[in-house]
Amino acid sequence: MKTLILSDIHYPISKISTIEEILNQQKPDNVILLGDIIEPFNGMKSILDLHKEFIQLFSKIFPMNKTVYILGDNDYEKDKGIEEYLNKLEKVNDDLFIFKSGNMMFYHGNIENNNKLMESFGLHIGRVLDRINENVFPLLLSVVINVKLVSPKYYKFIGHIHLLKKLRISKTTFCGTLNPGRIIYSKEKSLGYIIINHYKPFTVENFDDIKLIHILDG
Numbered sequence: 001m002k003t004l005i006l007s008d009i010h011y012p013i014s015k016i017s018t019i020e021e022i023l024n025q026q027k028p029d030n031v032i033l034l035g036d037i038i039e040p041f042n043g044m045k046s047i048l049d050l051h052k053e054f055i056q057l058f059s060k061i062f063p064m065n066k067t068v069y070i071l072g073d074n075d076y077e078k079d080k081g082i083e084e085y086l087n088k089l090e091k092v093n094d095d096l097f098i099f100k101s102g103n104m105m106f107y108h109g110n111i112e113n114n115n116k117l118m119e120s121f122g123l124h125i126g127r128v129l130d131r132i133n134e135n136v137f138p139l140l141l142s143v144v145i146n147v148k149l150v151s152p153k154y155y156k157f158i159g160h161i162h163l164l165k166k167l168r169i170s171k172t173t174f175c176g177t178l179n180p181g182r183i184i185y186s187k188e189k190s191l192g193y194i195i196i197n198h199y200k201p202f203t204v205e206n207f208d209d210i211k212l213i214h215i216l217d218g
Contacts, residue, residue, distance in 0.1 A: 001201065002026065005194035007034035007108070007159035008177035010074070011050070016057045018178055023062055026195060026213075030092070031062055032099075034159040034175050035072025035108025047075065048082050055089070068092045068099050072108035072159060098149065102202035105150045109141070109160030127184050134189070138163055142172035155204045162190040164212050173210055191215050 004026050006019065023031075038050040045053070055064070069091050076082055076096075086096055093099040099106040129137040141161070146152050156172045162183040164176030176192040177183075183190070192214040198204060 001029040001198060003030045003032060003196040003198065003202075004028035005032040005034055005106075005157055005175045005196070006178065007175035007193070008036040008072070008162055008179055009033070010036055010039040010177070010179040010181075011054045013039045013181070014178035016054075016061070019058065020061045022193060028195070030066050030068070030201070032068045032106055032157070033058075033070060034106055034157065035070045036074040036159060036177075037069070037072065038075055039179075040074060047077065047079065048085060051075070051082060051085065065090045066092065068106060069096065070099060070106055070108050070159075071096045100150070100154065102200060103153060103155055103204060104157065104202045105154040106157045107145065107149060107159075109145075109158050130184060134165075135167070137161070137184075138165055138172070138174055139167060139170065142167055142170035145172070146170060155207070155210070157194065161185075164190055164192040164194075164214060166207070166210060166212060168207055171207065173212075176212070178215075187216075188214070 004022065038047065038054055040047045040050055069086060069089065070093070083096060141158070142156065145156055145158065150156060152171065154171070158172060158174050161174060162177040162179065163174040163185050165174045173194060175194050177190050180187055180191060192212060195211040195213055196204065197209050204210065
């Protein structure tokens with residue numbers, strides 16, 4: 001079976017047509033939407049309305065009952081109305097913030113920290129560390145996630161920092177973005193998605209079964 005992971009879509013910056021093209025190409029059995037699904041910062045629509053709009057469009061091209069819908073920091077501002085709406089959907093996951101199944105764990109990152117100052121500080125630190133060594137910042141994050149959230153036995157799939165990269169040493173995969181805007185990393189390091197080929201649902205047999213699919217802007 002095949003699982004597709006799409007992280008940091010930032011709809012409507014990234015279009016549904018882009019997702020449909022990926023679905024038609026990859027033909028996955030399951031889809032993980034790994035947070036920052038929407039982009040609310042233009043102020044034209046509420047976060048809840050953007051979720052409703054996205055889901056209405058997405059559900060026409062892929063079944064929600066085969067979809068894991070994880071919230072990111074852009075998707076949620078402690079609005080219980082968002083949780084109530086999403087919890088009524090027929091989706092794979094019950095917990096909207098973290099999903100563990102088999103030997104896999106999916107988590108967007110930073111959902112519990114709504115501190116914009118710390119977010120800005122982390123952004124600048126990430127850029128500095130990337131200039132020194134591109135592995136340092138994601139490795140530090142993967143260590144924190146191991147300590148804070150899960151046992152090292154899990155294969156971890158993380159969003160938020162717009163990086164498309166695998167770290168074998170920590171069994172962590174950063175799942176990229178469909179948003180061409182630069183956060184920390186260049187488009188060459190960030191634009192893309194994840195494909196996993198496996199025999200059992202939500203079970204990774206081998207780290208090499210996790211594939212990074214890089215895409216070009218446009």
